[in-house]
Amino acid sequence: MIVSTLITGLALGSMYGLMALGFHITYAVSKTVNFSQGSSMMFGAVMGYTFMVTLGWPFWIGIPAALACCAVLGLVVERLLVRPFAARGSDAWLMATVAGGIVLDNVVLFTFGKEPRSLPSPFTESAVEFLGTGAYPLQLIIPVVGLAIALGLTLVTTRTKLGKAMLASVQRPEAARLTGVNTQTVIAASFAISAVFAGVAGLLIAPLFNVSSGMGLIFGIKAFAAAILGGISSAWGVMIAGILYGCIEALTTAYIGSSYTQIVSFSVVILVLVTVPNGLFGRAELKKV
Amino acid sequence: MTTFSFQSLTRRAFAGTALALMTALATPLAAQETVKIGLIASLSGPSSKSGEAITRGMMLAIEEINADGGLLGMPVELIRRDDEGNPGKGLTAARELVQREGVAVLFGGLQTPVSLALVPYMNQSQKPFMGPWAAGTPITKNGAEENYIFRVSAVDEMVDIALVERAMSVHGAKNPGMMLINNPWGESNEKGLTAALEAAGLPTAGIERVEANDIDVVPQLTRLKEAGADAIFMVANVGPSAQVMKSLERMGWDVPVVSHWGPAGGRFSELAGPRAKDVEMIQTFTFSGNDSPMAAETLEALKAMFPEIKGPADVTPAVGIANAYDAMHLTALAIKNAGSLDGPAIRQGYYDIETHEGLIKTYENPFTPDDQDALGPEDYVFTRFIDGEIIPIE
Amino acid sequence: MSDAATPAFRLRLTKALLHPLTSVVAILALTGLAILFALGANGYIVFILALFAMNVVVGVGLNILLGLSGQISFGHVGFFAIGAYTVAIMVLAGFDYWLAFLAAGVVNAVAGVLLAVPALRVAGPYLAMMTIAFAFIVEHAAIELRHLTGGHNGLMGFRAPEFAGRMFFEKEVAIAALILAAIACLLFLRLSRGRWGAAMRAVADSEVAAQSVGLNPIAIKTVAFVLSAVLTGLAGALFTPLQMFISPGSFPFFQSILFLLAVIVGGTGRLFGPVVGSLIVVLLPEVLSGMAEYRLLIFGGIMMGVLLLAPKGIVGGLMQLISAEDPTPAKPSGKDPLAFLAPKAGVERPELKVRDLGINFGGVQAAKDVSFTAPPGKVTSVIGPNGAGKTTVLNMISGFYTPDSGAIELHEDLAGRPAYRMARAGVARTYQTTQLFENLSVRENILIALGTGRLGWLLGGTPGAGAIATADDLLAFVGYKGPVGRRAGDLPHVDKRLVEIARALATQPSLLLLDEPAAGLMHSDKEALSALILKIAEAGVAVVLVEHDMSLLMSISDEIIVLDAGVPIKTGSPAEVQQDPDVRRAYLGDSAYQGRARPEIREFGHAKEVLSTRGLTAGYGAAAALSDVEVDVEPGEMVAVLGANGAGKSTMMRALSGLHRPVEGAILLDLKHIEDMPASKIAHAGLSLVPEGRQVFPQMSVRDNILMGAYTRDDLNAEAEIEALLTRFPRLRDRIDMPAGVLSGGEQQMLAIARGLIANPRILLLDEPSLGLAPAIIAELYDVLADLRDEGVTVLLVDQMATLALAVADRAYVLENGRVVKAGSSAELRKDASIEEAYLGGGVAAE
Structure with missing residues (x-):
């Protein structure tokens, strides 16, 4: 039982981690986050369903197309719901992105339909035997994809010009501008990447669960919990915290009972914040007087 | 003195305007010339398909009733509200339908928690409540002295x-x-x-x-x-x-x-x-594998009424349609028996139903004060889901 | 209405609308009307009215939290549920409803404290998460504590409450809810106009400043949180008898967002904001009942629209449209504020004794062995080059940093106390960048400081005539002549400085710390400031001054402590300090190293300028930091910009590189206008700034730092060019793969220059390259600069070390108060004694 529990924990957790990474990226670059990250996840899954099932496109067009939609969504959110507020130093972007999420969820509800659908995947057609327990190949693939993306992000930020520009904007925004980096573009790009990560999570989780307009809300909140748990300023911190959060959930479900899952996992978040106010891997920001 | 009376006058005018405004809000614009039947169900979210089925069953029955001249000389009108599967929302919607819209009978409660939340309110306001879906045992067996809760559905x-x-x-x-x-x-x-x-x-x-x-x-x-x-x-x-x-x-x-x-x-x-x-x-019911002529007729009527229905696979869940359809016809009989839209009278009207040939079965004295459930174990069938269609086993 | 009458009319209207009596009358009238209506109506509309009233109560609670103390909560549905369940459980257990109602308030107060204590340690997204987690835990606890809460099935079958023999059904509950809403609004009115409300708004504006007037932000935010929780819980307590049924499903997380929506849409911080917001949230779905399923879509749209179009909400937006500012200036009572500042009879003014103070940040010793005394009635100044640790010392004395060692005595040793207790012990201060409570009026800024943290009863009323008179006296004393009702954030720069000093004085301090009070002031303002500081000292206050304007400082200081790299190097009178060789070296550069001049004199003045400015003017707030600057740099030239701290050198570099925008006048790079370009575009155009403080990317390797410099280039031959730079900066070779953050200051400076050079710029700008470096490193650095010059790189150099800069540069400009006061060849300027005066103050004011 422990094996299957951990498989589930890792699969869920790496998706929380992936979405938390999305929170991390925008926060690191601009000290703002898209509170409707859950809606971006839902959007990825819904667009994936629309392209691949409704329109019957092959996956190698459908998946990139769905993720491209997420990227555009991220750009729109940044331009419409974050930049106007961040520019005047207001933190109303928080409520504005919440509102944006509500609008998107409901627009999808009335266009995509009210019933949950199932997104078929070649990796959930039949179960395989793994360490003495049955699992869909997708469940085993998800953590690998999650970690690969996190690794990819690390590689991109440390090896490519654009990635380095992003890192530079995080560490010393002014110096980055002085070397010719347009930090506003970097911020917009970070929102696009953030939404794409959520979209990937949505496309990966949908075949295990289902696709519906409301699927993102709880996921988004839990991913945010993971981001906070890890300390939103640390990339690997939020990834690890995501996996940890997923495993805590799975273990609670398996050994205490699923009715206690949310109580236990959210209590862990509060307790961690009480002991380490900046999260497990976060750094305190030096207060300037 | 003049100042005083002037002030009190404006105040009264103020109060009057506000009162008028809020009353306008409170009462529907058109004068009541219909028999209103309320429905509270999940019209959005994962269970909305069931809510849709209940709606279809009721609308079909209402169309037949209206074609027959309506009830008490008035056409029957269906008013729906979404409870989002939330008991609090359901209760608020029930108040609105009973107090503001003045429905004669309230249908609803797809989920047991929502129905349970409505039970005390419906008994207290002496309006009959008809459950076409939720199966929780305590919904009808709620221990009230004057029980206004009826059901045409399975019982847990x-x-x-x-x-x-x-x-x-x-x-x-x-x-x-x-x-x-x-x-x-x-x-x-x-x-x-x-x-x-x-x-x-x-x-x-x-x-x-x-x-x-x-x-x-x-x-x-x-x-x-x-x-x-x-x-x-x-x-x-x-x-x-x-x-x-x-x-x-x-x-x-x-x-x-x-x-x-x-x-x-x-x-x-x-x-x-x-x-x-x-x-x-x-x-409690399937269209597939059902050889009663009534089932075939109803399916045809549904196809005619809702063009999106092409065959038995499009009328899932059939139980929702059948339960609601029969429940609506039984309700019509109860109102006819009562001869008025008065709650206690309609309740008595339900008890007075003798025989009704329904879609699921022929009902004989379906409701008594001791048993307000019209369906029983003898009406259950076991089924399988085959390619989206519910088919009886055997 | 004639045009001339409009402002006056609007002012009268504003005054009338904002008068507390207007609000009281409006609250009572609306409540009375609503109750009358409830008595006459029946059924569903009464139920909706009750829901509306409960929403108002919750909204007022949230408004205290969000509108006054500036904190957000996504968890208020948790408090609402706790209130509802407390009542339900107690009533079912046989307790009287009204007892249960009070208990709901108490339970929520406790829950509020329990959540506030951990939640208030964190801020921003962390606080949001904490409250989200709270809401979910409450919802799921309600499901799981079945024996208490009935689990999913919820609780029902309550006896209706009874009061004075009357049973409480819908109508009575609605009336009770309306009365509670009225009480909540009156409470908010009273609170927001009293000292506590002002304190909450002050904390929301600036926690730092709040502490320095003696306010304890944690305590104040906790009170706001608890009040908010109690109101929300009481609303929940009325929800139970209204619904007669509660279950976990009645309290979905989403409800928290609807609560917030009501406050934000109505108008955060406005008395009637939650009322208008609740009207929309509760009544709109009823009006649009046919479109019930689009409810959330409509709400989401409304919220987005209001946030974007009317950020202050409906009420706030309307008030903004009609309101006008009261132009009344301070009305001094004629009493001498010196008497207010003088020590109370029989109390001796303490002397500040700082002994062996030290602190280090992550291994960097920012201050060490700092000892001095500041006697009452005297002006004691702390000076030193940039980065010497002056502000760090002030931060320790005022309690913002906890020193690692040493004592801070003012009657008793205060070292290590938090800032608000320092303030209460008699330490007042001002800040380099002013920290006013921007959303409070000028007068409120002073009034809130008068009590030095003593706020009195929670609902204590508005400040009395005496307090207002004192506040106005202080404002007049510091020379503030503007309207006292103006929002402090809208003040011009000089007035911000003055009001901040008045606010510090309002705490009746024994010790006043002034951190660069003259920065950004004009000459005449500075003279008035000098006089003011002397008057404050005269009142018996010990004044500690950190200031870059040497002529001002030298003219009013009784004693000067000179810090260099965190260590005091000299203490003495102004004259002694000015003559001290160590001080001169710290300020002007090491005389042992002379810098290498260009081997042969080159003639300039023929080529087209690489960079030139015409009428360049830039500023912060009202005061211009640069005015009418005209500078030219030719290809291959090395030009220095000299001037004391605060003369505008850094502003000039920021303006040229595009970091400071907007500017007036023209900046030409290769004869093309760049004054409207952002920094990144200017970098692409071929201007490279090596910024003050190096600004290397600490977590990136040295190699990546250098490569970042080549971001604008497509023709980079990375290997060869990095190799060439490593030959120029051999110290970087061994560290090429290390993260730049671990490099020493000197190495970071080399790296920053390498990063600037690899961009192959048309011109390289260097801002204070020698700042904070050891002499040996400075020598090495300047040798490199001389090499670059000889190789033909065009350079514009700013350095505090005037001697050094003049040694290597071909020409120089001298800035003073943002203007070019001298320009000439380095050879001429080296002989000019007035340069030294500009740095150290001539003993007599230079002008």
Whole structure:
């Protein structure tokens, strides 16, 4: 039982981690986050369903197309719901992105339909035997994809010009501008990447669960919990915290009972914040007087 | 003195205007010349397909009634509200329909928690409430002296007896386990199943719970498997039921699943994958494999009324349609018997129904003050989901 | 209405609308009307009215939290549920409803404290998460504590409450809810106009400043949180008898967002904001009942629209449209504020004794062995080059940093106390960048400081005439002549400085710390400031001054402590300090190293300028930091910009590189206008700034730092060019793969220059390259600069070390108060004694 529990924990957790990474990226670059990250996840899954099932496109067009939609969504959110507020130093972007999420969820509800659908995947057609327990190949693939993306992000930020520009904007925004980096573009790009990560999570989780307009809300909140748990300023911190959060959930479900899952996992978040106010891997920001 | 009277005058004018405004809000614009029937159900969210089925059943019946000249000389009008599956919302909507819209009878409560929340209010305001879906036992057996709650649907404690009976006789179960949704419907069936098992002299391998958002139920099922369960009673809505079947598939555990009718509410075949067809599910009615002429006629009438319906596969869940259709006709009879739209009179009108030839069966004295449920165990059929269609077994 | 009458009319209207009596009358009238209506109406509309009233109560609670103390909560549905369940459980257990109602308030107060204590340690997204987690835990606890809460099935079958023999059904509950809403609004009115409300708004504006007037932000935020929780809980307590049924499903997380929506849409911080917001949230769905399923879509749209179009909400937006500012200036009572500042009879003014103070940040010793005394009635100044640790010392004395060692005595040792207790012990201060409570009026800024943290009763009223008179006296004393009702954030720069000093004085301090009070002031303002500081000292206050304007400082200081790299190097009178060789070296550069001049004199003045400015003017707030600057740099030239701290050198570099925008006048790079370009575009155009403080990317390797410099280039030959730079900066070779953050200051400076050079710029700008470096490193650095010059790189150099800069540069400009006061060849300027005066102050004011 422990094996299957951990498989589930890792699969869920790496998706929380992936979405938390999305929170991390925008926060690191601009000290703002898209509170409707859950809606971006839902959007990825819904667009994936629309392209691949409704329109019957092959996956190698459908998946990139769905993720491209997420990227555009991220750009729109940044331009419409974050930049106007961040520019005047207001933190109303928080409520504005919440509102944006509500609008998107409901627009999808009335266009995509009210019933949950199932997104078929070649990796959930039949179960395989793994360490003495049955699992869909997708469940085993998800953590690998999650970690690969996190690794990819690390590689991109440390090896490519654009990635380095992003890192530079995080560490010393002014110096980055002085070397010719347009930090506003970097911020917009970070929102696009953030939404794409959520979209990937949505496309990966949908075949295990289902696709519906409301699927993102709880996921988004839990991913945010993971981001906070890890300390939103640390990339690997939020990834690890995501996996940890997923495993805590799975273990609670398996050994205490699923009715206690949310109580236990959210209590862990509060307790961690009480002991380490900046999260497990976060750094305190030096207060300037 | 003049100043004073002037002030009080403006104040009164103010109050009057405000009063008028709010009263305008409170009362509908058109004068009441219809018999209003309310419906509160999930019109959005994962259970909305069931809400849609109930709506269709009621609309079909209402069309027939109106074609027959309506009730008390007035046409019947359906007013729907969405409860979002939330008891608080349902209760607020009930108040609105009863107090503001003045409905004669309120239909509703897809989910047991919503229905339970409405029960005390409906009894207190002496308006009949008709349940076409939620099966929780305490909904009709609510202990009120003057019980205004009627139902044309399955009843958990009787369903549970039927489930146990099926597991024993068909699958030879000696140690069945339970997979129940973690909500009042699950609780209601935990009681019912435990009692039914006790009566049958069987132990239970375990009682496990599933949450609406669970992605993986393998741990719970593993515990049942390790406890030696030889059959599983499943009580959950479409989503979680699908997760149970997917988890069973992953485990490669080929155990009989005898289910309450939860999976009937949506695209179960699509969501649950290849194991969907293994579920044996209780129903009160199916169009498929039903050779009664009334069923065929009703299906044709539905096709005519809703062009999107092409065949039996498009009328899932048929129980919703059938229960609501019969319940609406029974309600019409009750109102005719009452001769007025007065709540207590209509309640008496329900008791006064003698015979009614309905879609599910021919009702004989369907309601008495001791038993306000029109359907019983003899009306249940076991079915399977085959390619999105609910087909009776055998 | 004639044009001339409009402002006056609007002012009268504003005054009338904002008068507390207007609000009281409006609250009572609306409540009375609503109750009358409830008595006459029946059924569903009464139920909706009750829901509306409960929403108002919750909204007022949230408004205290969000509108006054500036904190957000996504968890208020949790408090609402706790209130509802407390009542339900107690009533079912046989307790009287009204007892249960009070208990709901108490339970929520406790829950509020329990959540506030951990939640208030964190801020921003962390606080949001904490409250989200709270809401979910409450919802799921309600499901799982079945024996108490009935689980999913919820609780029902309560006896209706009874009061004075009357049973409480819908109508009575609605009336009770309306009365509670009225009480909540009156409470908010009273609170927001009293000292506590002002304190909450002060904390929301600036926690730092709040602490320095003696306010304890944690305590104040906790009170706001608890009040908010109690109101929300009481609303929940009325929800139970209204619904007669509660279950976990009645309190979904989403409800928290609807609560917030009501406050934000109505108008955060406005008395009637929650009322208008609740009207929309509760009544709109009723009006649009046919479109019930689009409810959330409509709400989401409304919220987005209001946030974007009317950020202050409906009420706030309307008030903004009609309101006008009261132009009344301070009305001094004629009493001498010196008497207010003088010590109370029989109390001796303490002397500040700082002994062996030290602190280090992550291994960097920012201050060490700092000892001095500041006697009452005297002006004691702390000076030193940039980065010498002056502000760090002030931060320790005022309690913002906890020193690692040493004592801070003012009557008793205060070292290590938090800032608000320092303030209460008699330490007042001002800040380099002013920290006013921007959303409070000028007068409120002073009034809130008058009590030095003593706020009195929670609902204590508005400040009395005496306090207002004192506040106005202080404002007049510091020379503030503007309207006292003006929002402090809208003040011009000089007035912000003055009001901040007045606020510090309002705490009746024994010790006043002034951190660069003259920065950004004009000459005449500075003279007035000098006089003011002397008057404050005269009142018996010990004044500690950190200031870059040497002529001001030298003219008013009694004693000067000179810090260099965190260590005091000299203490003495202004004259002594000015003559001290160590001080001169710290300021002007090491005389042992002379810098290498260009081997042969080159003639300039023929080529087209690489960079030139015409009428360049830039500023912060009202004061111009640069005015009419005209500078030219030719190809191959090395030009220095000299001037004291605060003369505008850094502003000039920021303006040229595009970091400071907007600017007036023209900046030409290769004869193309760049004054409207952002920094990144200017970098692409070929201007490279090596910024003050190096600004290397600490977590990136040295190699990546250098490569970042080549971001604008497509023709980079990375290997060869990095190799060439490593030959120029051999110290970087061994560290090429290390993260730049671990490099020493000197190495970081080399790296920053390498990063600037690899861009192959048309011109390289260097801002204070020698700042904080050891002499040996400075010598090495300047040798490199001389090499670059000889190789023909065009350089514009700013350095505090005037001697050094003049040694290597071909020409120089001298800035003073943002203007070019001298320009000439380095050779001429080296002989000019007035340069030294500009740095150290001539003993007499230079002008």
